[in-house]
Amino acid sequence: MTAKIIDGVAAAAEIRQELKARVAGLAKRNIVPGLAVIQVGDNPASKVYVRNKIRACADVGIRSWKYEFPADAAPAEVLKLIAELNARPDTHGILVQLPLPPQFAIAEILQTISPEKDVDGFHLYNVGGLVIGQTVFPPCTPYGVVKLLERENIEIEGKNVVVVGASNIVGKPMALMLMQKDATVAICHIKTRDLAQFTILADILIVAAGKPNLIVPQMVRQGAVVIDIGINRLPDGRLVGDTDFEGLLEKASYITPVPGGVGPMTVTMLLANTVASAERVAQAG
Numbered sequence: 304m305t306a307k308i309i310d311g312v313a314a315a316a317e318i319r320q321e322l323k324a325r326v327a328g329l330a331k332r333n334i335v336p337g338l339a340v341i342q343v344g345d346n347p348a349s350k351v352y353v354r355n356k357i358r359a360c361a362d363v364g365i366r367s368w369k370y371e372f373p374a375d376a377a378p379a380e381v382l383k384l385i386a387e388l389n390a391r392p393d394t395h396g397i398l399v400q401l402p403l404p405p406q407f408a409i410a411e412i413l414q415t416i417s418p419e420k421d422v423d424g425f426h427l428y429n430v431g432g433l434v435i436g437q438t439v440f441p442p443c444t445p446y447g448v449v450k451l452l453e454r455e456n457i458e459i460e461g462k463n464v465v466v467v468g469a470s471n472i473v474g475k476p477m478a479l480m481l482m483q484k485d486a487t488v489a490i491c492h493i494k495t496r497d498l499a500q501f502t503i504l505a506d507i508l509i510v511a512a513g514k515p516n517l518i519v520p521q522m523v524r525q526g527a528v529v530i531d532i533g534i535n536r537l538p539d540g541r542l543v544g545d546t547d548f549e550g551l552l553e554k555a556s557y558i559t560p561v562p563g564g565v566g567p568m569t570v571t572m573l574l575a576n577t578v579a580s581a582e583r584v585a586q587a588g
C-alpha cells in the first residue's frame with residue numbers, strides 16, 4: 304500500500320476560493336471583514352508569520368491592519384490598543400502574534416481580547432467552549448487538521464486517535480475537537496513512557512511535538528492516517544515534520560507532507576475565522 308499524500312496547498316486554495324465568495328456576499332451588505340494583527344518586538348520568525356497573514360488577508364479580500372510595538376513596549380500600551388480594537392466595528396478579528404517579550408503576561412493579553420474577536424481561539428472563553436463543543440473560534444491549526452480529515456472523507460467517529468504533543472495551542476485543542484467528534488482520544492507528551500505503545504493503537508495519528516523523526520514506521524499501525532503538524536528546520540536547511548515521511552509511505556493510508564500539509568491550512572483557517580466573525584456581525588445587525 305502506498306499512502307495517499309494529503310495536499311494541504313490544494314485544500315487551502317479551495318477553502319480560500321469559498322472564502323472569497325463569502326467576502327463578496329458580505330460586500331453586498333457593505334461589510335468588509337477586518338483583521339488587526341499586533342506584533343511586539345522583532346522576532347524574525349514572527350515577522351514572517353505576520354507578513355504571511357497580512358498577505359493572505361489581501362488574497363481573499365479581508366482588510367488588515369498591522370500594529371507594531373518595539374521589544375521594550377509597556378504592556379499597558381498594548382492593552383490600551385486591544386481595548387480600542389475591541390470597540391471598533393470595522394475590526395472583526397484581533398490577533399496578537401506570539402511569543403511576546405518577557406515583560407508581558409501572555410494570559411493577561413489574550414484575556415483582554417474580546418472573545419467575539421478572538422480569531423486565534425486562545426481566549427479562555429473559547430478554550431472553555433472547546434471542552435463542551437461550543438467554541439466561537441476553533442484554534443487555527445487543529446481546525447485546519449479537522450478540515451483536511453473531512454475533505455478526505457476520513458471517518459473520525461469511533462476511531463482511535465492518538466495526539467502526540469499536548470500544547471495549549473495545538474495538541475490539547477486538537478484532542479478536544481476530535482473527542483467532540485466521538486473519537487477515542489489519547490494524548491501523549493514528553494513524559495509519556497513508551498510512546499510507541501500508544502501510537503501503534505492509532506487509526507489516526509496526529510503529531511505535534513517539534514521533533515524530527517520522532518515517529519518511525521514501526522510505531523505506526525498498517526493503514527493508519529498520519530497527520531504531521533511538526534515544523535522543524537534541519538541543520539542543512541531542509542524543512543521537515545516530526546515523522547519519517549518516506550518510511551511511512553508504505554505503512555500509512557494517508558499522510559500529510561511537510562511542507563505542504565497542515566501548514567497552509569493554519570493561515571487559511573485564520574481567514575475563515577475572520578470571515579465567520581464578520582458574518583456573525585452581519586447577522587446580528
Ligand code: NAD
Pocket residue numbers: 444467468469470471472473474491492493494495498511512513514517532533534535565566567569
Ligand atoms: P510546544 O513545544 O508548545 O509543545 C510540544 C509538545 O510536544 C509538548 O506537549 C511536549 O510535551 C511534546 N513533546 C516534545 N517532545 C516529545 C517527545 N519526544 N515525545 C512525546 N512528546 C513530545 O509546541 P507546539 O506549539 O505545540 O508545536 C508543535 C510543533 O508543531 C512544532 O514543530 C511547531 O513548529 C509545529 N506547529 C505547526 C503549525 C502548522 O501550522 N503546521 C502550527 C503550530 C505549530
